[in-house]
Each structure stands twice: as C-alpha cells, then as structure tokens.
Amino acid sequence: xxxxxxxxxxxxSSDLVNFFTGNGFLVEVAYNLKTAQQKIxxxxxxxxxxxxxxxxxxxxxxxxxxxxxxxEMGFLIVTxxxxxxxxxxxxxxxxxxxxxxxxxxxxxxxxxxxxxRRKNGDGNNLLEFSNIAINLMSFEVLVNAEAIELTRKEFxxxxxxxxxxxxxxxxxxxxxxxxxxxxxxxDSFDFIYNHIKNLRKKLQRAGSQGQISSxxxxxxxxxxxx
Amino acid sequence: xxxxxxxxxxxxxxxxxxxxxxxxxxxxxxxIRSTNSFFNEDSEVYFKRRERRLxxxxxxxxxxxxxxxxxxxxxxxxxxxxxQYPQFKDTTMVASQMDDPMLFRSKTxxxxxxxxxxxYTMYKNINDFDKFRHGIVRTIINTFFVLALMLTLFSxxxxxxxxxxxxxxxxxxxxxxxxxxxxxxxxxxSTSEFIKMQQLVQNMISRIEDDYKKLKEYTENMAxxxxxxLAIIRSKTEVFISDExxxxxxxxxxxxxxxxxxxxxxxxxxxxxLTKIENGEYNRVEVLKTYSIIQKHIETVxxxxxxxxxxxxxxxxKNHTLSLDPLLFDVMFKNLLxxxxxxxxxxxSVRIITSNGTLTISNYGEPLSFNSSKIFNRFIRCQDExxxxxxxxxxxxxxxxxxxxxxxxxxxxxxxxxxxxxxxx
Numbered sequence: 001x002x003x004x005x006x007x008x009x010x011x012x013s014s015d016l017v018n019f020f021t022g023n024g025f026l027v028e029v030a031y032n033l034k035t036a037q038q039k040i041x042x043x044x045x046x047x048x049x050x051x052x053x054x055x056x057x058x059x060x061x062x063x064x065x066x067x068x069x070x071x072e073m074g075f076l077i078v079t080x081x082x083x084x085x086x087x088x089x090x091x092x093x094x095x096x097x098x099x100x101x102x103x104x105x106x107x108x109x110x111x112x113x114x115x116x117r118r119k120n121g122d123g124n125n126l127l128e129f130s131n132i133a134i135n136l137m138s139f140e141v142l143v144n145a146e147a148i149e150l151t152r153k154e155f156x157x158x159x160x161x162x163x164x165x166x167x168x169x170x171x172x173x174x175x176x177x178x179x180x181x182x183x184x185x186x187d188s189f190d191f192i193y194n195h196i197k198n199l200r201k202k203l204q205r206a207g208s209q210g211q212i213s214s215x216x217x218x219x220x221x222x223x224x225x226x
Numbered sequence: 227x228x229x230x231x232x233x234x235x236x237x238x239x240x241x242x243x244x245x246x247x248x249x250x251x252x253x254x255x256x257x258i259r260s261t262n263s264f265f266n267e268d269s270e271v272y273f274k275r276r277e278r279r280l281x282x283x284x285x286x287x288x289x290x291x292x293x294x295x296x297x298x299x300x301x302x303x304x305x306x307x308x309x310q311y312p313q314f315k316d317t318t319m320v321a322s323q324m325d326d327p328m329l330f331r332s333k334t335x336x337x338x339x340x341x342x343x344x345x346y347t348m349y350k351n352i353n354d355f356d357k358f359r360h361g362i363v364r365t366i367i368n369t370f371f372v373l374a375l376m377l378t379l380f381s382x383x384x385x386x387x388x389x390x391x392x393x394x395x396x397x398x399x400x401x402x403x404x405x406x407x408x409x410x411x412x413x414x415x416s417t418s419e420f421i422k423m424q425q426l427v428q429n430m431i432s433r434i435e436d437d438y439k440k441l442k443e444y445t446e447n448m449a450x451x452x453x454x455x456l457a458i459i460r461s462k463t464e465v466f467i468s469d470e471x472x473x474x475x476x477x478x479x480x481x482x483x484x485x486x487x488x489x490x491x492x493x494x495x496x497x498x499x500l501t502k503i504e505n506g507e508y509n510r511v512e513v514l515k516t517y518s519i520i521q522k523h524i525e526t527v528x529x530x531x532x533x534x535x536x537x538x539x540x541x542x543x544k545n546h547t548l549s550l551d552p553l554l555f556d557v558m559f560k561n562l563l564x565x566x567x568x569x570x571x572x573x574x575s576v577r578i579i580t581s582n583g584t585l586t587i588s589n590y591g592e593p594l595s596f597n598s599s600k601i602f603n604r605f606i607r608c609q610d611e612x613x614x615x616x617x618x619x620x621x622x623x624x625x626x627x628x629x630x631x632x633x634x635x636x637x638x639x640x641x642x643x644x645x646x647x648x649x650x651x
Contacts (some may be wrong), residue, residue: 009454015461080450080498102457102491105464153529168467172488182526182560183567191533216477218467218484 001116002026004045006036006062007078008055016049019105020112033057040066040073046116047074049108050095052086060089067094074115078103104173110163127162130209130224134159143206153178154199157192161212161222170219196220235389239381243374250370257362265355273312273333276348284339296347300336306345311336316352328353391415395424402431404438405504442501449498456491463487489615496617499557503624508551511629516580517544519555524578527563534567537575546580548646550629558625561618562587562644568614569642577641588643601635 003025007013013029020027028043030036033054040048040062048066052059063075077090077098087098096115099108117125117136127134133142139155141148150158160177161169175188183191200212209225232240284291291297300306313334318327330349337344385393391413398411413424463484466472473480502508520542531538548555566576566589574590600606602623607616622644626633630649635642 009458011458012454012461015458015465018465080453100495101453102460102487105461168464170464170467170484172484179526179530182523182563183530188530191530194533215467216473216481218473218477218481 001047002028002043002045003112004028004030004036004039004043004048004073006030006033006048006054006059007051008032008053016105016108019109023109033059033062036062037065040071041069045073046119047076047112049076049078049112051078051101052090053080060086060093063090063093063095074119076108076111076115104170104176106160106164106167106169106173107177110160110177113163127159129162129165129222132158132162132203132208132210134162143203143208146206148202148206150199150202153195154202157195157199161210161220165210165222165224168215168219168221174219233385235381235385239377242377246370246373246377250366254363254366257366258359261355261359261362265352269331269333269350269352272350273335273348277335277337277346280346281337281339284337284341284344287341294346296349298345299342300345301342303343306336306343308336308338311345319349329356388417391417391420392423395420395427399427404434405442405506442505445497446501449494449501452494453491456487456494459487460484460491493615493617496615496621500617500621500624503554503557503621503628506628508554510551510553511549512552513547513549514552514555515544516546516548516555516585517542519552520559520578520580523556523559523563527567530567531576534570535572536567536570539575539577541577541579541581543581546583546585548585548629548631549648550625550631554625554629558622558646561622565618565644583647585646586643588641590640591642593637594642598635598637602633 001024003020005013005016005020005027007016007029008031010031013031017027017029028039028045030039033056036048036050036054036059039045048062050059050062059077063077066073066075075090075095077086077095078101079086079090079098080101087100090098096118097111099111125135125137127136131144133145134140134155135142136159141150141155141158156178157174160174171189171192174192175183178192178195179188196212203210203212210222211225212220212222215221280294280297283294291299311334313332315332315334317330317332319330320327329352331352332347332349334345334347337346394413398413413420415421415424463480466476466480467484524538524540528538550558566587569591570576570589571591576587576589579586579588594601596606602619604620605616606619607614623633625631626646632647632649634645634647636645637643
C-alpha cells in the first residue's frame with residue numbers, strides 16, 4: 001500500500017512517515033501544495049493524507065484537481081479542529097474522511113485502513129489477528145471459527161484494537177474513537193474500562209489468543225498470547 | 227440610591243420655569259406694594275384735605291352741624307380716646323347713584339376743636355383702584371403662563387431641532403455592539419460641540435474595534451497555531467508510550483506530558499470555537515425542530531448514562547423549536563449533556579424536557595461550591611474537578627446570547643436546572 005502524506009510540518013510528517021512505514025506502508029511526503037500536485041499526477045497512491053493548511057495554498061485545491069482528473073486514490077483530509085466549513089467542503093469535494101488536528105495516530109491508522117478497505121472492495125472486509133476474525137460487513141466476530149456476541153461498542157473497540165494491534169492505545173484515543181466529542185475525560189475512562197472488562201471476558205471465554213493488557217495506567221494494548 | 231433620570235432639556239426648562247415663577251412672584255409683590263403705597267398716599271392727601279375743610283367749617287361756628295353726614299359730637303363721652311384714631315377700613319357699599327356695590331375706604335377721625343369734640347367718618351371710592359390692582363395681578367399671572375408656554379414650546383423646538391443630531395448620535399451609539407466594526411453614519415449638524423462629540427465617538431469606536439480585533443486575532447492565532455506543536459508533542463509522546471523499556475522507568479512523567487498536552491489542545495480548540503462563535507461565523511440560522519436532534523444525541527450518550535447508572539427521564543415536545551445554526555445547537559446540547567453526565571452522582575436521574583418554547587435539562591447533584599451567578603463564567607468549575615476545561619457552560623451562554631436565547635440556572639430541591647427560552651422581544 002502506498003501513501004502520500006501532504007504536511008508542511010517536518011516533525012509531524014516524519015513522525016507519520018515512521019509510523020506508517022512501521023505498519024508496512026510505502027510512504028512519501030510532500031511539504032507543500034506544488035510538490036503534492038506533481039506527485040499525485042506523476043505517481044499512483046492508494047491514499048493521500050492531506051493537511052488543508054499548506055504554506056502555498058489550501059489542500060482543498062489538490063483535492064479538487066485530483067477529483068477533476070478522476071484520480072483513483074483515496075483522500076483523508078486533516079483539518080484544524082472546528083474548521084467545520086473545511087470538513088464540509090472537503091467531503092463535498094469527494095474526500096473519503098476527515099480527521100482533526102491534533103489527532104491520535106491510532107485513530108488516523110484506523111481511518112486510513114478503513115478507507116483502504118472500502119476502496120479495495122469485497123475481499124478486504126475480513127480483519128484477522130491470531131485466532132480472531134472479524135467480518136466488517138456482517139459485523140460477525142469469530143474466535144476459533146466460533147461466533148461470539150458483542151455489543152456495538154465492544155465490536156468497535158475490538159476493530160480499533162485489531163487495526164492497532166501490538167500498539168498502546170491511550171485511553172483518550174479510545175474515548176474519542178468510541179464517543180467522539182460527546183464524552184469528556186472524567187467519567188469516560190471508567191466507561192471504557194467497563195467495555196474492556198466485558199470484551200476481555202468474552203474473548204477469554206471463547207479461547208481467544210488475542211489479549212488486551214493494561215499499560216502503565218495510560219492505555220491498553222492488544223497482543224497475541226505468548 | 228437611584229435617581230430618576232430626566233432629559234437635560236426638560237430639566238433646564240423646569241429650572242427656568244421655577245426661576246420665572248419666583249421672579250414673577252417677587253415682581254408681583256413689589257408692584258402690588260408700590261401700587262398700595264401710591265394709593266395710600268393718594269387717599270391720605272384726600273382725607274387730609276377733607277379734614278382741614280371740616281375743622282375750618284366747625285371753627286367758623288356754623289348753625290347746622292347736625293346736618294353734616296357722619297359727624298357725631300362726642301363732648302361728654304369719656305370712652306372716646308384720642309389714641310384709637312384715626313381708624314381705616316375698606317368696605318363694600320352701595321352708592322346712592324349706583325346699583326352695584328362698590329368698594330370704599332373709610333377714615334374715622336377724632337376732631338378736637340374749640341367748639342367741641344367730634345368723630346367724623348370720611349369715605350373714598352377705591353373701586354377703580356381695586357380693579358386696577360386686580361388687573362395688575364391678572365396680567366402678571368397671564369404673562370407668566372404665556373411665558374411658561376412659550377418656554378415649553380421653545381424647549382420642544384430645541385429638543386426636536388437643535389438637539390436632533392445629539393439624539394441621533396445617542397441612538398447610533400446605543401445600537402453599537404462591539405465587533406460590529408461600525409463606521410458611524412455621519413450625523414448632519416453645524417453645532418461644533420456635536421461635531422466634536424461625533425468625532426470623539428468615532429475615534430473611540432475605532433480604537434475599541436482595533437483593540438478588539440487584535441485581541442480576537444491573538445486568541446484565534448494562539449488557539450490555532452498551538453495545535454500543530456501540540457500535535458507534535460502528543461505524537462512524540464505516543465512514540466515514548468510505545469517504548470516499553472522507557473515506559474517502565476518514566477511512565478508517570480510521560481503520562482503528565484501527554485495529559486497536559488491533551489488538556490492544552492482541548493483548551494485551544496474550545497477557545498478557538500468560542501472566538502469563531504463570537505465572530506458570528508456560525509450564522510446559518512434555521513428554525514430547528516429539536517425533537518429528532520435531541521433524540522439522536524440521547525442515543526449517542528445513553529450508553530454512558532447507563533454505565534454511570536443514571537436514569538434519563540425524557541419528555542420531549544415534537545413541536546418544540548429553537549432558531550439557531552444547527553452546528554451551534556449541537557455544540558450547546560452536547561455541552562449541557564456532558565455537564566449533566568459529569569456532575570450527576572451515580573444512581574440519580576437527569577431530566578430533559580422540551581415544552582412551550584422551553585428546553586430544560588436538570589440533574590440531581592451537590593450544591594455549587596461557588597456563587598451561582600458565576601456559573602457561566604469561563605474557567606469556573608467545581609474545586610475537586612481537575613479534568614474539566616471550565617469552558618462548556620461559557621460556550622453554551624455565548625451561543626444563547628448571540629442567538630437571542632435566554633438561559634437561566636436554578637438550584638432547587640437538590641436539582642441543578644438549565645432552562646433555555648427564546649428571548650421575549
């Protein structure tokens with residue numbers, strides 16, 4: 001999978017490059033609109049992570065040109081928080097999704113994978129890790145080929161863990177993923193604890209090799225049992 | 227003490243009227259006294275002449291003194307004492323030639339002559355004088371009323387014509403709201419004080435607008451520009467979090483950096499939102515039927531309420547509407563829900579009611595640890611509440627204020643209630 005990251009901040013873009021390279025992607029960077037324009041017409045990418053606030057123009061311009069030229073690549077736009085107009089315009093122009101700055105990398109990863117899965121058709125609706133398999137279309141979860149019953153939030157949580165396996169997911173990132181900005185921090189950590197407790201029980205009961213462990217009170221990690 | 231306010235011109239006119247009243251009163255007294263004094267002297271001259279003629283008449287030894295009217299001999303009467311005379315009296319009498327009663331002044335004197343002692347009463351018709359005196363008083367009163375009327379009319383004319391630019395300027399100033407970036411329409415006037423005042427007001431507004439713009443830009447830039455460095459801090463911290471060896475030693479430090487960066491980031495974005503709302507960037511005002519929107523929000527949060535074991539009591543009116551930008555309604559309602567979720571103790575209830583143009587969210591809870599008048603202030607939160615930004619209710623209030631909605635807060639029967647209604651008028 002090939003990604004183009006269009007982000008003018010070198011620190012942030014290098015972090016993203018390391019992150020996605022570590023996740024098995026081929027990653028390229030463009031630090032401004034002009035370079036990004038050259039790249040999308042010269043090469044082919046599966047997805048462009050596009051920051052809208054670029055030094056030489058708005059990322060929306062790139063999106064407009066790509067859509068006008070019927071380029072096949074997916075677009076995930078990155079906006080400053082509360083720039084609601086940008087989100088709306090971006091989605092109207094054909095962006096596949098948006099994420100607001102500052103974002104959690106785990107959330108970005110989940111969104112990227114979700115877009116790529118949708119773009120690449122039927123075969124990719126299956127998410128597998130160890131002896132767990134999730135069908136994202138039918139919301140079916142199989143452990144050792146046996147179906148288990150999960151609530152909607154437990155399902156979302158498991159998918160989020162599967163997309164970000166072997167990586168620490170902070171509590172904040174999980175809260176934001178599950179409830180967006182409806183939740184604030186004080187009580188929501190207890191809420192996710194409840195969900196994680198139930199999800200653990202269900203996975204253990206079904207004999208899952210995947211396990212959720214707590215990490216230094218900061219978050220949780222989904223790994224395969226050794 | 228609150229003094230009742232009166233328009234300057236009304237006040238000036240009133241003071242003028244009182245002054246004129248006093249001046250007229252003093253003048254009247256002076257004129258009437260002068261008139262009286264003039265008449266008294268005139269009467270006295272008349273009576274003296276009569277008295278001299280009478281004495282002369284008596285001394286010349288006339289035969290028929292008894293025929294003289296109003297002359298009484300009092301030779302032997304010891305009750306008559308000289309000090310009692312002369313006696314003056316104003317009296318109404320009917321004169322022989324006239325039908326109407328007329329006013330006379332009488333002077334009774336004691337005449338002591340070589341021919342004996344007499345008491346004699348003389349009369350002088352003062353009817354014309356009295357009429358003249360009344361005429362003067364009437365003229366003064368009439369003049370006062372005419373002058374008062376003219377003064378009032380003149381003050382109305384002043385207020386309507388000369389003071390018109392002043393009132394126009396006042397009206398413009400009263401309509402001015404900070405952030406309007408108002409260029410005061412020029413008020414036509416040739417009065418130099420008003421021209422100066424207009425210039426001063428315009429300069430003042432320009433300065434206020436300039437300061438306000440700078441402050442807004444500063445807030446906006448700060449809130450916006452700090453997001454990228456914060457994103458980097460958070461991203462780098464996430465790298466630390468993934469490093470188990472590092473975390474085994476520095477978990478608590480990394481957690482503090484991560485939490486504070488998140489807090490600062492939330493603060494920045496909420497302040498940014500507040501500024502954008504203040505700037506009127508969310509102005510797609512619609513008449514929102516709140517029923518389905520509230521239902522949607524409740525569905526999203528119901529699970530969290532269940533997890534905290536809070537009962538949600540909902541009574542929604544399908545016809546309830548509010549006029550504002552849908553995005554702002556979302557922000558407002560989300561914050562009220564978050565507030566209820568955060569501060570309601572477990573096993574208690576939260577009530578959401580819409581009816582008759584009001585939206586009420588109430589929840590059970592402890593009384594506030596601060597004065598309730600500060601509840602909508604920025605950065606006000608309960609003492610033991612560390613994670614709250616303290617901006618949620620300020621955001622709600624800002625949205626209400628800018629959309630002519632009234633939000634009220636009461637704490638009664640252990641319940642905190644927020645009620646939103648359309649502002650009357």
